[in-house]
Amino acid sequence: DAMVIQNPRYQVTQFGKPVTLSCSQTLNHNVMYWYQQKSSQAPKLLFHYYDKDFNNEADTPDNFQSRRPNTSFCFLDIRSPGLGDAAMYLCATSRGISDTQYFGPGTRLTVL
């Protein structure tokens, strides 16, 4: 089945220790998104790629970076995680901008 896969599902890191979250898709969608979702809040868009074009949200901290080496994979790098970065990180894909977004299962990040 075509799908959006995120690894790992749970990630524990230490304050300031870099961490990388991964997302892969078999939908062959052009657009890939990274969202941060904290408890009882709506998903907040961090950035998205349209093909190789990277679009950063104005309020996304510099601590967050992303890479998309090919159509199928996208990575979220958190260079120096703080306690406030503990959250669920959701990857989503869509065929085009404004089309339906399909979410992966998410990675729950804990920062100790």
Added chain:
Amino acid sequence: QQPVQSPQAVILREGEDAVINCSSSKALYSVHWYRQKHGEAPVFLMILLKGGEQKGHDKISASFNEKKQQSSLYLTASQLSYSGTYFCGTTTPPGMTTDSWGKLQFGAGTQVVVTP
């Protein structure tokens, strides 16, 4: 700008109906509805693209009033499986601003609890 959802929460008995509203201060291009269960990813329910469009998914349906810049989600004869948080996501028309084109702005969510 984030759309406004109401109510914030609703408790239903199995078989009862509910309406969730989503309104925006900006002109809308599309409205997307998602349901998220605790600890899981949002699951797509439906997308509405044209003013006046109505769609249905099982006994969950939605309408989009483009002029009023709002959408409503209707839960009919609710089932236990309908419990979760419902989010609307809205997009603005192309040409409004390049910054916001195509990006989903999620509402704060409506928590729905269906009890036996």
